[in-house]
Amino acid sequence: MTAQLNGREALFVESLGEMATVVNRVEALVPLLQDTRKSLIDANTQLCNQRREFDVHMHAITEHAKLVAMNHVAQHTREMTRKSVQTQVVEIHEAARKAMGAEIRPTLQELIAPLHRLAYQASQRESARERWERWLAHAMTAAVASSVTLILVSAWLWTR
Missing domain, CATH: 1.20.5 (Single alpha-helices involved in coiled-coils or other helix-helix interfaces)
Structure with a gap:
């Protein structure tokens, strides 16, 4: 039984030695973890500052893109308006020609025909003398x- 106790004691002593080594290593990690924590805080601060700069830059890019898009839309709107006005002018002229041909021309011919007859009769009445x-x-x-x-x-x- 003593051999077993000695084995247990040896195992216990060996475990205590390894635990002491682990504790020493953990204690050595604490300053490194604090340095790492400080580095992470600094990196976070820098990242926040860079994000603000990025936001300002993106806002400027967005405003420029909106301005370019609005100018593009305005230019195409002016072009489409000009084309629409030209199309309407052509259609109005065509409608006026059709109205002249269909409605006004027959009326004018009805009015001109008697005038031609009167002019012809007047010229025939005038004698050679x-x-x-x-x-x-x-x-x-x-x-x-x-x-x-x-x-x-x-x-x-x-x-x-």
């Missing part, structure tokens, strides 16, 4: 105007 008298009146007016001009030019040259 009346036509010559009318042309003779024009010729006499031209002759009188020429004579007056000649007299005025002669008088002006004579006074010089």
Whole structure:
């Protein structure tokens, strides 16, 4: 039985020695863990600062992207509006042409036809003598105007 006690005691002593080694190692780890904790806190602070800078930078990028997108949308809207206005102008002109052809032209032709008949009748009523008298009146007016001009030019040259 003593051999067993001695074996147990030896095992117990050996366990105590290993526990002392483990305790020494754990005690040596405490300052390293504190340094690691401090490094993690510093890294967290730096990361928070970098995240703030990143947020500011991302906000600037987002604002720029919104501005570019709004300008792009505005440009395409102006272009589509211009095309729409041109299309409407063409359609209005076409509608006006159709209205002229379908509604106004027949009305105008109805009004013009009697005027043509009256003009033709008026020209037929005028006799040959009346036509010559009318042309003779024009010729006499031209002759009188020429004579007056000649007299005025002669008088002006004579006074010089």
